[in-house]
Amino acid sequence: MKTYSEHCLRLISVLLVLGLCLNGSSSAQASSARTGQDFEAFFDAVLAEQLAREHIAGATVAVVQNGELAFAKGYGFADVDASLPVQADRTLFFIGSDGKLFTWTAVMQLVEQGKLELQADINTYLDFEIPTAFGQPITMHHLLTHTAGFEDEAHSLFVENESDLLPLREHLTRYQPVRVYPPGEVMAYSNYGSALAGYIVERVSGQPFASYLTEHILQPLGMNHSFVGNHLPPELAADLSQGYRYQNGRFDSLDFEWTAAIPCAPIRTSAADLGRFMLAHLNEGCVAGNCILRPETVSQMQSLQFNHSQQTDGMAYGIMRMRFNNQIVLWHTGRSPRFVTVLALLPEQNLGLFVSYNTPPADDGRAILFRFLDTFFPVERAPLAEMPLPDWQQRAELFNGNYVPARSNHTTPEIFSRYAKSTEIQIESGRLAFNGWEFAETEPGVFNQVSGDRLLTFKVDENGRRWFFVGILAFFQVPWYETPGFLLAVVGSSLLLCLSFLFAWLFCRKQVSAPGPFETGLSLGLGLFNLVLFAWLSLSFLQYGSTFVYPQPSVDLISKLYWLSLPWTLMLLVITLRVWLRNSWTIGWRVHYSLLTVSALMFLWLIINLNLFG
Template sequence: MTQNILTDSQELETWLDEFMAEQMDKLQIPGVTFSLVQNSELFLAKGYGYANLEQQIPVSADRTLFRVGSISKLFTATAIMQLVEKGLINLHENVNKYLKKFQIEDNYPQAVTIANLLTHTAGFDDRLVNLLTLEADNLQPLEEHLAAKMPARVIPPRNIMSYSNYGYALLGYIVELLSGITFSQYVDENILKPLEMHHSSFEQASHLTDDVSIGYRYRKQKDTYQALSFQYVSILPAGSLSATATDMAKFAIAHLQYGKYKSQRILDETTARQMQQQQFTHDPRLPGWCYGFGESLANKQRVIYHAGGLPGFLSLLYLFPSHNLGLFISNNGRGNLMRSLIEQFCDRYFPVYFNFPNHIRFYFLPHGRYVLAAG
């Protein structure tokens, strides 16, 4: 067990309360949900503000579902790695081997592999059109949508990391083909239930719908909040998950524990470690991409993460594997308080100290600026 970075939940909560009060007012955000885990346990979970302004329904960390957008892709990647463990998928196999009703264009010598899809290096000319619809009746079966909306291949595989919603939808479709059930069923049976994520779902019309927060847009000229209509994600595996903060904490624990949650395992340790290793980078000196997770550095700490956004929602899952610590945050407005939260959190709990020779003086200036002076 790693040494605890945080030792006092009340101290964290006091700091977080002050941060949220300032940032939510500054950025006009109606509601926020938050959870933090450390050493396999939930350290703090809390809701702020409102999930529904009109009805004055407060955000509850263990009841209110937020639409987490592309964080959904981590569940898709986890499902793929489960099938790798079962010997049903080869990460370096041509994707076309798994497709039955349509095929990816064969216009480069190098084939697109499962690993390329997981690391966003397939070379698709991805599009943002046709991803959302206001009417559930407009949703097509995943197979039909992917066959009709396939983007062109414009870059040879593994040359450039280019974020691809289509690529992750294709991974989810392969999960359907190999499991024989729908993607949402597969995730529910093989990830959500083992992790006791009972208040989360990829289904966009389910028994949990009434607990999903409303997304809002702040209208500055009128100083009012506009409630946004629910928009259906046409490619479920890339972004349709709705989840509570406490459920996302369980998913974080499972990955920080390399596949284990309580007595359950969603991945073998070797597979989970492989999933969290850097699999692609544009330069060895830079962070890159793992299988599902992005990679970053924060105050000299290696972080794996995924962010997500849908109309009226922004979300972030942020894990520190070497410290067995992770946090999840989501808000129901488009103001982005996450960057400030991460910066202030890391400065507070992972401070970076500078050592200078005695003749060098370090002067702080307003707004985080500083100067170095000799003498």
């Protein structure tokens, strides 16, 4: 039971944050008006509430401002069982994809030295080949902006055991994804592209990737409580936070997460150390007289390098760039099965924010970033002046439909995960509804969020495919037969037909005109076979969603087994044609059997569409 004093402390913290919200500065407020005490009051209130509400074991925070660490603090526990608290200057958190910023910093160091050219074909630097496609090479500029055009692939995330780790070159050659977009046209976040950049750092520098980052970034910045790679030295291992997932009323820990391709998620660090990295990127590349980048390189990294349209947010080099509450915000998130991290730089305010959780929150970490920006950089949003364009009704239906992210798989069974990422755009009361947000059209193909800063744009490419863009994200429309609804219809109808046929046969099998045991077993066996394998596939990808370890053994076995469905379905088709030609059975049995055959053919088409035949 909470004590009276605990309630008072909580109330005081909340009132402090409310005071900041009510008396907060406009976007032009001088940064000197925000103090470490202000930041502490904000995070004390927000994180105390969030950790309790979302069952998060611990979090660590750093805020840098005006060339110094303004605030750093740990919250909750690094080890729940041992009641070991998080310490911002000591506890190491795994920051996932936020570690890519170190990879991109290393790339730009080599660009400074003239060892890499941003517009050169990356095959120039590799000892294996990225196949040509679309008549254009991939350049380092494309890797830095995630516009190389690779399909998404899961193998660059995590592996289950240390023994599953591969040398970086072997990993890159074994799991090379297909190029599905022309380079420079679509932002499709790519772990493989990041791993490729890290390997190029190795090749060009002549040093192992981890050694290069340690020598040229961590050591110059004095990041002595940080480490690159999968194998922590004993002196740091004791300070590594456990990673947790809250389930069944308790925290389940995972001691370590094995990164398949180190350049994708290379860093375990403390909040205070990460603050030094942010300071370098806010202070023209230098901290305490030690420089890792030139001022002009920092400026180049933070400048807009790609966006899908003039109206939308885009990519700087290696980091997302948006305008929110009249502030330019450079941001990145990192996620692993147990850790979630968000990092943001506000160059105009000379301010950086880092928050990392050792238990996944309900979102990807951006909620606390937006709350921070709304508190310390509030703006008054005028109501959107909605005035439907004259031809809105004629064009409205063009936008309806199912869309999937550009960051998705196209050629392997991993395409199955695309169905979980599918999103639907609907037209409701003259507005466009997407992801719980409402947008109103302000010019043809351009939609502003009714109550927010988001902007959504549409285009039709040269192949007639419809796209929409929101922030840095791109989505393309899929035909009706690639939607989750159609997938469920095929699976559901197959199940219902199998059950109805089974019950009908059990009650009426003694009729002279009923199907025999062979015909019945053939049809029901195929239906059951397809459904069981589909359930297995679904469970495998469901597990992948929580572990980030691609279920390769299961998918390979399911793919091999599904080959049996091809002759099985053809045999069923032959029998169906024969019973119609010979006028066997009653019309009811023939129709029912034919529906089972059609269902089997649809399932076969689904298997092909999911790339399960390889």
